[in-house]
Amino acid sequence: MTLSEKYKELVDIAINNKLSVNDTGKVLRIEGEVDTADIKDKMWEIYKNLDPHFKSNDVVLNVKSKVSAGDKVKVVTRESRLNIRQGPGTDQPIVGKAEKGDIITLINKTNDQWWLVRDNDGEEGYCYSQYLEPVN
């Protein structure tokens, strides 16, 4: 069974969303941008169902949901509050915290990992992008 067959459900949703799919035989790569965070979450759910502990080491799922400066983003930490930092890096001082579930504003995407945001108190700083999800 090829990787494309093993992860058919994932490949189908990827193709429907015009993502790049590349099966090297060793690793199935799915990359690109999807319209909503829901599609991204759905893809991770499918991936997790097929490989619950991510131990097969045969998929790279690099999917981002579309978001632009000025859009609202939701804090999606598991339980803790999200640090807002002075600069883009975990070595930077914490200038504020956002509650899980808070909806805050994206000022710009500094890089893939760090986004500049403004919280509801007007405080600005950088958050780790994996804990932010666009609100559609």
Next chain:
Amino acid sequence: MYRINNYNDTINLKLENMKLLRSLSILIMILTIGLGAVSCKKVSDADIQNEAQAALNANPDLSGVMVTVLNKVATITGTVEDEATKSYAESTVAGVENVVSVVNEIVVVPPPPDYSALDNAINAGLADALKDHPKVTATVQDGVITINGEIRERDLQTLMEKLNALNPVQIVNNATVK
């Protein structure tokens, strides 16, 4: 005194001339054969081979290519980095004088990809990605992230999402899932 109106003398002279002519033509024949032999020697397989190898050696991209010539047929062997270089080696040898055909037995071996830029980018993002997962360690080589240590099952997907976002070639999960 020499008189050609003497019949016998005339016959003798004619005979002398014919002998001379015959010797001359034999000499010419010998010379021709001799010259032919010399020119054959000039285009020996060894000479063609030397010339063909010199033509290959002139191009650093073809430094891994060897040529042998047998009956004016050149056989090229060795390795090059791509198909275009393989064809170029063939046309280089085909262009050498007296080569009648080329047997191309070159093997294409692409150079290993350079992952250093990707490794640097992944390493730059790794500390932030692992910050909330202190019991996980990670190494990066040739674009492959290998994680060790231990992680709680409920944090695993979060970590995997962070690592996948670093756009690695592969993620090898050797961490113990608790």
